[in-house]
Amino acid sequence: MRHGKIRSVRCGFFLRRGPVDMAEPLHIDIISVFPEAFKGFLSESIPARAARAGLVRVRTVDLRDFSDDRRRTVDDRPYGGGPGMLLKPEPWFRAVETVRRPHSRVILLGPAGRTFAQPVAQELAAERHIVLMCGHYEGFDERVRRLADEEISLGDFVLSGGEIAAAAIADAVIRLLPGALGGGAEASRLESFGEDGILEAPQYTRPPEYRGMRVPEALVSGDHARAADWRRRQAIDLTARRRPDLLERGGTYEA
Ligand SMILES: C[S@@+](CC[C@H](N)C(=O)[O-])C[C@H]1O[C@@H](n2cnc3c(N)ncnc32)[C@H](O)[C@@H]1O
Numbered sequence: 001m002r003h004g005k006i007r008s009v010r011c012g013f014f015l016r017r018g019p020v021d022m023a024e025p026l027h028i029d030i031i032s033v034f035p036e037a038f039k040g041f042l043s044e045s046i047p048a049r050a051a052r053a054g055l056v057r058v059r060t061v062d063l064r065d066f067s068d069d070r071r072r073t074v075d076d077r078p079y080g081g082g083p084g085m086l087l088k089p090e091p092w093f094r095a096v097e098t099v100r101r102p103h104s105r106v107i108l109l110g111p112a113g114r115t116f117a118q119p120v121a122q123e124l125a126a127e128r129h130i131v132l133m134c135g136h137y138e139g140f141d142e143r144v145r146r147l148a149d150e151e152i153s154l155g156d157f158v159l160s161g162g163e164i165a166a167a168a169i170a171d172a173v174i175r176l177l178p179g180a181l182g183g184g185a186e187a188s189r190l191e192s193f194g195e196d197g198i199l200e201a202p203q204y205t206r207p208p209e210y211r212g213m214r215v216p217e218a219l220v221s222g223d224h225a226r227a228a229d230w231r232r233r234q235a236i237d238l239t240a241r242r243r244p245d246l247l248e249r250g251g252t253y254e255a
Contacts (some may be wrong), residue, residue: 015130024128026177028058029099030166032134033074033087035060037163047171050180058170063087066094075137084138092140096131096147104129106149109162109167110139113151116169118193120152122167132169134162164200190231198246 030038038060044050050056064072068090075085096106105127114120124130133140133148145151154165174180181187192200204215218230239246 007208024054026125026127027129028056028063028132028170028173029129030058030132030134030163030170031061031063031092031095031099032161032163032166033063033136034134034161034163035062037161038167039175039199041167041171046180047174050174050177053179055177055227056174057181061095061099063091063208066091066098078138082138086138087135087140087144089141089143092133092144092147096133099131101129103127104131106131106133106143106147108135108140108148108151109134109153109165110135110151110171111153111156111158113153114157116152116154116165116172118172118197121169121172122175126141130173132162134166136161193246196235197249199207199243201231201238 027176032038039060042051042058047056051058051164063074065075074087076088078084078086099104105124107130109132133144138175152165152169154168159165178185178190189195190200192198194200204219208215210222216230218226221227236247
């Protein structure tokens, strides 16, 4: 079988980034043994809209295309015994060496990595090319780690594969790209973990009263400065109650 060819581009949009930012789109390559898993996620909602707007280009790459046998084998039994199967090094080296460019940031997904959080998403949103390596079965042959610039974990739990982690990371990164959210830069600035790194204030929509629960007066008053002040105080108050650690991390949060 001939290598060096990416056959499984399931979702590729390569349009010019809009007037917000004329730079190249962020390019995300996701390498997986289950590239079909991304189909729904990539064709829906904000990731799909951002792709159509030319802000991001997401490709899924089938690891099996880089196997060297007819059965497209990518796994084998672990040396020394033990349960399950491990992903072999050869297909991973061929796949990553095919998609990697000099400016790429190659990320292996696994429980031993740095825990993913909004500051990591912000870092990644500033990259030009991200390669996400999704493990499966019992994980990777240890030598595969050599390919990665770093490892990222979604949290202290074990997933069956890196696909959910890759989808979560791609989504969190894509919504940070300028122009990805309907409300513009303001939208992600005011969100949880936004500009101040604190939680978002409670939000309401119509009706103004439902089952005796009224929308706070400051929000229906029509006074934008008063509404903004209310939101700010509520965000600080909510963060102090639920996530005081976020306030302790720094910044001045005058109520
Ligand atoms: C069943 S897990 C392997 C777990 C591995 N045997 C261990 O104990 O650390 C298969 C794959 O899922 C992905 N995965 C599992 N948990 C993850 C997490 N918390 N964050 C990111 N990826 C994860 C990794 O790519 C991993 O190689």
